Amino acid sequence: MLSFKPKKERHQLFGSVPPTLGTKPCQKEDMMDIQKTEQDFYFHLEQVGICRVSYPVHIVSKTTPQTQTTSAVFALSTYLPAHQKGIHMSRLTEQLHSFYESGKPLDMNSLRELTAQLAKQMNQPSASVQVSFPWFIEKKSPVSGTSGLMHATVQYDIHFHEKNGWTCHVGCTAQVTTLCPCSKEISEYGAHNQRGSVSIQVELFEQALLPDDMKAVLLHIIESNASASLYPVLKRPDEKKVTEEAYENPRFVEDVARLIAVELYEQQWIRGFQVECRNEESIHQHDAYAKCSYQKKL
Template sequence: MSLPDVQSTAPDVRISLTRVGVKNVRKLVEVGRPGKTRPAIFISEFDVFVDLPSSLKGANLSRNFEVIDEVLQQATSGDVKGIEDVCGIVSRKLLDHHEYADRTEVFMKSFYMMNRETPVSKTSCQEVINVYAHAVAERTNGKPIVRKSVGAEVTGITACPCAQNIMKDHAMHVMEQLEIPEEKIDAFFNEIPMASHNQRGRGFLCVETDGDIIVPLEKIVTVLKESMSAKIYELLKRGDESYVVMAAHKNARFVEDCVREMAKRVVSTFVDLPGDTHITIRQTNEESIHQHDAYAERKATLAELREELSV
């Protein structure tokens, strides 16, 4: 005796729904890496949605889990090239499993562990990176269109240029009162950066493409790390700590500077990506001497950034 399919019946209130699906589906994702014996491992949560026409009471949600597990098996075997590819393939297959849907959407947020080495003592340590992927598949008259994005959020340190200039002006006044020769004052400032207040910066970069393009996650992380005043590390020896503090204060940056530096590095790093690639950049600096946070953002196509930066 077959059970009735209640989901395929007509609803009492006949309106279409933009998103129907499941959220917070936790999975261990393994993505094969060319030339590597071990896959990249991501501890992940998925949100998976389809649209639903007004003629159906509900969506068959069990199909979402079936598709995710099928694609994750492909990823482990090396048939999937990146986490955005995981989302792209899931979103495409969902259209086949939900024949009534015209649009599917997949979100993936993950923890990714990276091995690091400190700058002076060369001590090994680890860092957890927050990574994100997203894909949308839409039916057309021909082949479905799939658009994917991949991004990461990275922490670093920034030093405030404004406070640093105030401290430099004060130090110069004190040195002049002590009758220190001007050339020695200049030599001191060339060697030793002035104190400033610091922030823990959180940089975010997302790259959205279509087709079979895969954006290396490592390049995204590198752009973010190089765009703040200095990199930070979980474990620091004394020499490492001195290096990080000096590096940050020799490279003082406002929150706006970080976003503009990201944009410049995106253009120089992703030279092979098409102009219609969408770029989202943002920086949040958690202030140390204020109760608020500083924030800056830029959204643009790669073609727009290239045009601006070529001037």
């Protein structure tokens, strides 16, 4: 039977020492507030804050599951003038936790409210919130109707300025199937296809009437302009359907980018957009890539 010293003595054996009695104050009101120092610090900072903060969020969707909890990654920041040394970053975390405790769903309205509250709490003229999260969608296979869950990545980027108002961007990244038009044209027996990744970022008109579920609209625009959609579960009749659908709708990566750009342009609530498409080529080691951006004139 092995024998050991008590836990405290074991810790001392491995280097633990008792606390040092210091002379600095322990109460907040007695401590020096370095962040509040004011003098000429040379430059203002457009954004200063915290990033890569993971927090659970509530999502509401027009698609099934209509309510879900997922994990989001946040970045919270505010403006900092040149005469102030720093900000109290703990207040940013406190506001995020208050947002979580409120139980409000993560959407454009609640994020605008959070961003304006950050600026107020930090006593700054502007603030920004960026957040991304996986959004899960139940999808049925096209013939057998077999259900499963897939996900897309949704991003919100909200900036508030007390004089200039709001700048709001929404993004969606999803995967699709593409089939090579050139391969279909020159081959006797078929055509090679690949899985493509499409990422779109759109800027909103400030006073626009927004769709009930922007993320669902953006995902539909991505999937409907590819050769075919992806599905979590496919039985043999479904696989036949998807394979033939891709063959009937061949798309270069250039085609996907342009078709999506046209549909984004047609949306009255979108002020500007950027589309990026990347195909994981099945007959090459490299990927095919296309990018398109546009800003509507006011």
